[in-house]
Amino acid sequence: MIQFTDYNFAGHKVLVRVDYNVPLNDQFEITDDTRMRATVPTISKILEDGGSAILMSHLGRPKGGPEDKFSLRHLVNHLGKLLGRPVFFAEDCIGEKARLTANKLKPGEILLLENLRFYKEEEKGDEGFAKKLASLGDVYVNDAFGTAHRAHASTAIIAKYFSPDRRMFGLLMEGEVKSAEHVLHHSQKPFVAIIGGAKVSDKILILENLLDKATDIIIGGGMAYTFMKATGGNIGNSLCEQDRIDTASDLLKKAAEKNVCIHLPPDSVIADKFDANANDSTSPSNNIPEGWMGLDIGENACEQFSNVIRKSKTILWNGPMGVFEMKKFQHGTKAVAIAVADSTQHGAFSLVGGGDSVAAVNQFGFADKVSYVSTGGGAMLEYFEGKELPGIAAMKG
Ligand code: AMP
Numbered sequence: 001m002i003q004f005t006d007y008n009f010a011g012h013k014v015l016v017r018v019d020y021n022v023p024l025n026d027q028f029e030i031t032d033d034t035r036m037r038a039t040v041p042t043i044s045k046i047l048e049d050g051g052s053a054i055l056m057s058h059l060g061r062p063k064g065g066p067e068d069k070f071s072l073r074h075l076v077n078h079l080g081k082l083l084g085r086p087v088f089f090a091e092d093c094i095g096e097k098a099r100l101t102a103n104k105l106k107p108g109e110i111l112l113l114e115n116l117r118f119y120k121e122e123e124k125g126d127e128g129f130a131k132k133l134a135s136l137g138d139v140y141v142n143d144a145f146g147t148a149h150r151a152h153a154s155t156a157i158i159a160k161y162f163s164p165d166r167r168m169f170g171l172l173m174e175g176e177v178k179s180a181e182h183v184l185h186h187s188q189k190p191f192v193a194i195i196g197g198a199k200v201s202d203k204i205l206i207l208e209n210l211l212d213k214a215t216d217i218i219i220g221g222g223m224a225y226t227f228m229k230a231t232g233g234n235i236g237n238s239l240c241e242q243d244r245i246d247t248a249s250d251l252l253k254k255a256a257e258k259n260v261c262i263h264l265p266p267d268s269v270i271a272d273k274f275d276a277n278a279n280d281s282t283s284p285s286n287n288i289p290e291g292w293m294g295l296d297i298g299e300n301a302c303e304q305f306s307n308v309i310r311k312s313k314t315i316l317w318n319g320p321m322g323v324f325e326m327k328k329f330q331h332g333t334k335a336v337a338i339a340v341a342d343s344t345q346h347g348a349f350s351l352v353g354g355g356d357s358v359a360a361v362n363q364f365g366f367a368d369k370v371s372y373v374s375t376g377g378g379a380m381l382e383y384f385e386g387k388e389l390p391g392i393a394a395m396k397g
Helices: 040-049 072-083 095-104 120-124 127-134 157-161 171-185 200-210 224-230 242-257 299-310 331-345 355-363 377-384 390-396
Strands: 013-017 052-056 087-090 110-113 139-142 167-169 191-195 216-219 261-263 267-271 280-284 293-297 314-318 349-352
Touching: 013 040, 040 052, 040 072, 040 171, 072 087, 072 110, 087 095, 095 110, 120 127, 127 157, 139 157, 157 390, 167 171, 167 390, 171 349, 171 377, 191 200, 191 299, 200 216, 200 242, 200 314, 200 377, 216 299, 224 242, 224 293, 242 261, 261 299, 267 299, 293 299, 293 331, 299 331, 314 331, 314 377, 331 349, 331 355, 349 355
Parallel strands: 013 052, 013 139, 052 110, 087 110, 139 167, 191 216, 191 314, 216 261, 314 349
Antiparallel strands: 267 280, 267 293
16 A cells, blocks of 8 residues: 555545544534644645645534534634644535535645545445545545545545545554554554453453453452352442343453453442542452442552553553442552553553553553554444454555
8 A cells, every 4th residue: 555655646636534523512613623633734735735635524423314403514714723724625525515615726725525424424434425425536645544434425435436546544544553563463462452342242342352462461340240250259239230241251251261360359449429529438349339339440450450551562452440430449550551651662562542541641641651542432342342344454455
């Protein structure tokens, strides 16, 4: 596949799929522009070369027709500020309005198209719709890692309407794919995967796939208690997926057969209710009293997990260790963030991904102390589950 940095975009109309699915408040103000900022290097290079950029994205979950609250118009001013240039807007992503505005674009100019998901053909991966989008530009750049796991018209199907020398990943996508491939296929050992969050059911496929890759797997967060239960522990009122207890047992068995060391939290911070002001105490994770629930990993777990992380050369982190949104239960996630940052400083490669772990490293100010922070939650999870992502496959042809 051709490399974005080697390409000269002078005179080209470049159709760029971005992921501007950003949160907006009641006043339609952007409350987190991370995904927009992440595309600036790609767009800037196209413009500086003397190309023009036609940006397309989805926003929210419209029901299949135009809805003002999901209009990309709300992003125009902020995007202009980020790029330091005016941004034109087309009130439709296909048809006459889009075509006329795209045709008028001059080198160095930017056009943002209206929400792709105002057409249900987008999510259906409709070929006719993809072809109409493709007709707006002569080069296609995919910089939307966040939607790379979807076989939608603008993320995958569209690629076939551009010859292999006219389609490529943008810088953001390139960085995401490179760091994910590095962890999955070229990891230096020891390789620790830190998997947390609420549910075993969401993470079972990634855990299974990592059994063939990782040296150590740390399991924290709510999902750890289903594992504790599987080993015969008393977990009180902690989160537990009854129908996943056997799955958890199987996974522990497979890990032992494959010599992968699974680390469960030996102790927990427990609470008498799921509340920021709950009474709290500590307890062994396998002996939590009735009426209490584990909401964070305990001090011994922090120390044990940190030791594993500090001796690792490759680190993958997906999911928080506790209810980090509440001050009383954020210590474990913070301790893990510190250990990941330390290990990175001493030469380990660390990749953090998945909505909540990214939110946690941002909240604690560790985002620039890890090797890579992924912008793609679902896409990253599916990549590490071992699935081929349609947005990546389509580009490779
Ligand atoms: P996920 O989206 O599956 O990564 O889960 C993230 C969510 O899991 C966060 O909102 C955390 O508050 C929550 N979480 C983490 N640890 C626990 C726990 N011990 N009990 C309940 N929820 C938890």
